[in-house]
Amino acid sequence: MENKLKKVDLIFCKTCQDDIEVVRKALQRNPDEIINEIIDSGLKGRGGAGFPTGLKWKFARAQQSDIKYVVCNADEGEPGTFKDREILDVVLTTVLAGMAIFAYCIGAKEGYIYLRAEYNFMLNKLNATVEEFNKKLKDLGLSFEIQIRSGAGAYVCGEESALFESIEGKRGEPRNKPPFPTVVGLFGKPTVINNVETFVYTAMINHLGAARFKELGTQDSRGSKVFSISGDTPKAGIYELELGMTVEDFVKEFGDGDTKAVQVGGASGHCVPRKKFENTIIGFEGIPTGGSMMLFNSSRSMYNVLKDYLEFFTEESCGQCTPCRVGCQQLLKGIEAVKRGERPASYLEELKKLAQSMRIAAKCGLGQSVANPFISIVDNFKEEIIY
Amino acid sequence: MTDVQAILEKVTTKYGKQRSALMPALQAIVKEKNYLSDEDIVAVAKTFDLSTAEVYGTATFYTFLDTVPRGKYVIRVCKTISCHMSGKDEIIEALQNTLKIKVGETTVDKKFSLLTANCMGWCHKGPVMLVNDDVYPELTPQKAIEIIQSYQQK
Numbered sequence: 001m002e003n004k005l006k007k008v009d010l011i012f013c014k015t016c017q018d019d020i021e022v023v024r025k026a027l028q029r030n031p032d033e034i035i036n037e038i039i040d041s042g043l044k045g046r047g048g049a050g051f052p053t054g055l056k057w058k059f060a061r062a063q064q065s066d067i068k069y070v071v072c073n074a075d076e077g078e079p080g081t082f083k084d085r086e087i088l089d090v091v092l093t094t095v096l097a098g099m100a101i102f103a104y105c106i107g108a109k110e111g112y113i114y115l116r117a118e119y120n121f122m123l124n125k126l127n128a129t130v131e132e133f134n135k136k137l138k139d140l141g142l143s144f145e146i147q148i149r150s151g152a153g154a155y156v157c158g159e160e161s162a163l164f165e166s167i168e169g170k171r172g173e174p175r176n177k178p179p180f181p182t183v184v185g186l187f188g189k190p191t192v193i194n195n196v197e198t199f200v201y202t203a204m205i206n207h208l209g210a211a212r213f214k215e216l217g218t219q220d221s222r223g224s225k226v227f228s229i230s231g232d233t234p235k236a237g238i239y240e241l242e243l244g245m246t247v248e249d250f251v252k253e254f255g256d257g258d259t260k261a262v263q264v265g266g267a268s269g270h271c272v273p274r275k276k277f278e279n280t281i282i283g284f285e286g287i288p289t290g291g292s293m294m295l296f297n298s299s300r301s302m303y304n305v306l307k308d309y310l311e312f313f314t315e316e317s318c319g320q321c322t323p324c325r326v327g328c329q330q331l332l333k334g335i336e337a338v339k340r341g342e343r344p345a346s347y348l349e350e351l352k353k354l355a356q357s358m359r360i361a362a363k364c365g366l367g368q369s370v371a372n373p374f375i376s377i378v379d380n381f382k383e384e385i386i387y
Numbered sequence: 388m389t390d391v392q393a394i395l396e397k398v399t400t401k402y403g404k405q406r407s408a409l410m411p412a413l414q415a416i417v418k419e420k421n422y423l424s425d426e427d428i429v430a431v432a433k434t435f436d437l438s439t440a441e442v443y444g445t446a447t448f449y450t451f452l453d454t455v456p457r458g459k460y461v462i463r464v465c466k467t468i469s470c471h472m473s474g475k476d477e478i479i480e481a482l483q484n485t486l487k488i489k490v491g492e493t494t495v496d497k498k499f500s501l502l503t504a505n506c507m508g509w510c511h512k513g514p515v516m517l518v519n520d521d522v523y524p525e526l527t528p529q530k531a532i533e534i535i536q537s538y539q540q541k
């Protein structure tokens with residue numbers, strides 16, 4: 001059978017553009033025209049949530065405020081995700097170009113990159129590049145300055161409003177929404193926050209045109225996406241792939257011949273078992289992902305995988321809201337009790353109800369998404385959890 | 388050891404004295420002194436005109452802002468799924484045996500602290516550890532020991 005998976009080389013292709021030139025050309029266009037092109041391209045956020053990028057920009061432009069901010073979310077903490085580090089390392093100036101173009105569109109004067117502490121080893125190099133780029137922007141006559149802020153080892157700060165709190169010097173606890181960041185964001189001002197990769201694509205759409213981007217992907221999932229591939233695979237690493245492939249296509253290319261499950265979207269994503277490979281699409285019409293793809297072969301116990309995820313969430317829950325703080329702990333204790341035989345197998349159904357309650361009641365995406373791995377692993381690998 | 392006032396002055400010159408300079412201030416102190424002592428937290432609170440509880444509350448939220456004494460080199464071994472699958476347990480065991488401490492402890496000479504951390508974003512090259520800001524992917528127990536030995540000689 002023909003393999004439908006298509007590798008793409010848009011993001012890391014440095015030779016095809018001069019980033020400051022891309023900004024210079026953008027400054028000659030009308031902001032509305034730029035934003036409409038992003039909307040037309042169908043680009044959706046590449047951090048995982050998949051909000052239409054162009055709309056976010058449009059909302060922020062419509063806000064009346066003297067001060068607006070552009071924030072780049074480089075707090076890449078989802079287990080199984082490591083593509084943003086590579087993007088920052090290889091094509092940082094394209095990320096900066098994306099931020100600058102956007103700043104021009106909404107009239108922002110300041111931009112922040114929030115970099116996770118685990119990537120501090122890159123800080124000197126990144127700061128030097130940012131400083132140089134700031135000067136070039138000034139030469140172009142664009143009054144926009146970018147600075148980098150470091151995180152300090154908290155997964156939840158990847159949640160946009162928690163990230164703002166952290167930059168503001170507070171505990172990284174997510175805020176209530178609405179109001180959304182485009183209305184009340186960093187320092188209470190209208191803010192657009194995008195993932196590292198999203199900014200790169202906006203710069204490229206500006207440079208290459210929406211048509212080139214739309215050639216790739218499907219109706220609901222336009223374009224390509226950078227994937228972080230790890231686990232039981234001979235080809236672990238970072239790949240840019242066209243969206244809309246099935247898990248089957250993916251496993252054919254990256255599996256080790258014995259793949260029994262693929263975790264799409266990291267610890268907070270969904271587990272796809274072998275029998276569903278064929279009919280599951282990787283993209284917004286199927287399972288959306290921030291790019292994390294973890295493969296498991298038949299030597300792995302899915303109980304251990306789930307336990308590992310739950311330990312992760314239990315530690316990383318900010319503890320602010322009860323459904324998440326207590327829920328994560330109880331799910332972990334619950335599967336351990338079932339494993340030890342202290343609880344009957346039917347207790348898993350109770351735990352699933354708890355996970356579903358968390359999906360509705362938790363304050364932010366962290367607590368809401370624990371149900372994704374929990375229910376998909378428990379439903380598909382019940383025997384491994386019980387025995 | 389650098390005086391905390393000197394560190395704070397440097398930070399406030401660059402970032403100002405508003406609350407948003409708090410994280411850079413705490414990070415700078417940890418970088419120089421390996422952890423935040425009670426006295427440091429009081430000094431930070433005074434500088435930013437915040438209550439000590441506010442500063443303490445902020446610091447303790449973040450894994451990398453330690454409020455208990457740590458060694459000069461803080462080793463953080465990734466324990467999340469991919470590194471788990473690729474053998475982080477063997478790495479931790481090798482480090483424990485070499486340093487004669489358990490996870491969470493600091494060596495008697497205050498040179499090393501051994502900790503675990505959640506996903507560091509090297510899932511394709513696990514197991515991985517950080518020594519302060521420096522990252523060491525694709526570890527084997529032997530490699531991990533050699534890296535630590537190179538720090539011992541520093």
